[in-house]
Amino acid sequence: MTKNYVDITLALAGVCQSARLVQQLGHQSKCDEHPFRILLHSLLDLKPTSVLAVYSDAFSNLKIGLETLQKILNLSAEEECGAELARYILGLMVLERKLNRNRSAQNKLSRYIGALKPQLLHFDLLSETIVSAIADIYVDVISPLGLRIQVTGAPAVLQNSKIQDQVRAALLTGIRSAVLWQQVGGGRLQLMFNRRRLFAQAKQLLLQC
Template sequence: MNSSPRNQIIALAGVFQAAALVERLAKTGTAPEAECTTCVESLFKQNPESVEDVFGGAENIEFGLKILRQFLAKRQHPEFTDSLRYVLSILYLQRQLGKNQAVMEIVGSRLDKAKSQLEHFGPNHDNLFAALAGIYTDTLSTFRFRIQVLGDFNYLQQQRIANQIRTLLFSGVRAAMLWRQTGGSRMHLVFKRKKLVAAADRLLEEFHTL
């Protein structure tokens, strides 16, 4: 993948979008459907022609991009206090996955099988969430490091919401893989914040001049 600032910010926005949706689901029991659909469908874009193709167009990660931009500029976002922790955890988990070729092959094989459920049920069906959450549980959740999600217990104990959260974390790892492939690293969040903010601003301006 091309390591342009544009590609990096799109990939990183995908991570932030997944993280913010996890936080919202865990705390409120709901999350915007269109943004969730983008995350779910991104899991099945395994050989994309571009970073944008993974998300069906850069405009589909505007939700995550706005949150990312505020975190980079102000190092906080009053509505998503746990999201940055999820982002950093997702980036770390993706690094662990990248070191384990056997698990990566299992993930790819299981996603191929789940594709028929996407085509049959659509991206927001309980059966697909259950299948994708199962892949996450059987692979990424077996690593020593696990992401701890905080929220309202009444929501977290509901199987559908738990499956959605695991699916979104899974999609965050997918976006984190893109971030690595475009040359992104955790150090970028510390030392290249201004460049990332500028790239985010250009992309947001582009969205609103279409």
């Protein structure tokens, strides 16, 4: 069956966007709010009508992710910056595979995500209350899976509990996109053998942003 590289690229851009926001948080103690909101919202729709619907039906909502994907695929990208992003992305993919093999963790994750929705009647998605709740889900469900993603940045920044919550929430959104990536036919071999096609697709999607 022919793979839909638009959907594959969009979902992979979601993973990349999460990684980029984690990088921003680690080094700058803040991240771009709108892309973060889009990714947090992606956690809530577990039965989307399309891949683009996961990201609120606009290519522009994944602009940072598409740009980051191009950076990862481009061998001339800044080595240190690109290596850090690649490490986050690989870590998210490994965690997705671990989650995929653990039915109990999947069920727990679904219950916890469902429990978030009533809180959103009273708190904004980017509020400390909601972000902290999402971070707790990461700690309770993802951390026990056995891989700890080591986030790089300024020690004083990474010791801040608010930043820690935002990082964990961003990582959870990355796993959500990695799940979606697998569901639409994505796979790590594509990153090795279909780099040019993914790069070209990301470039085309960026033109529509």
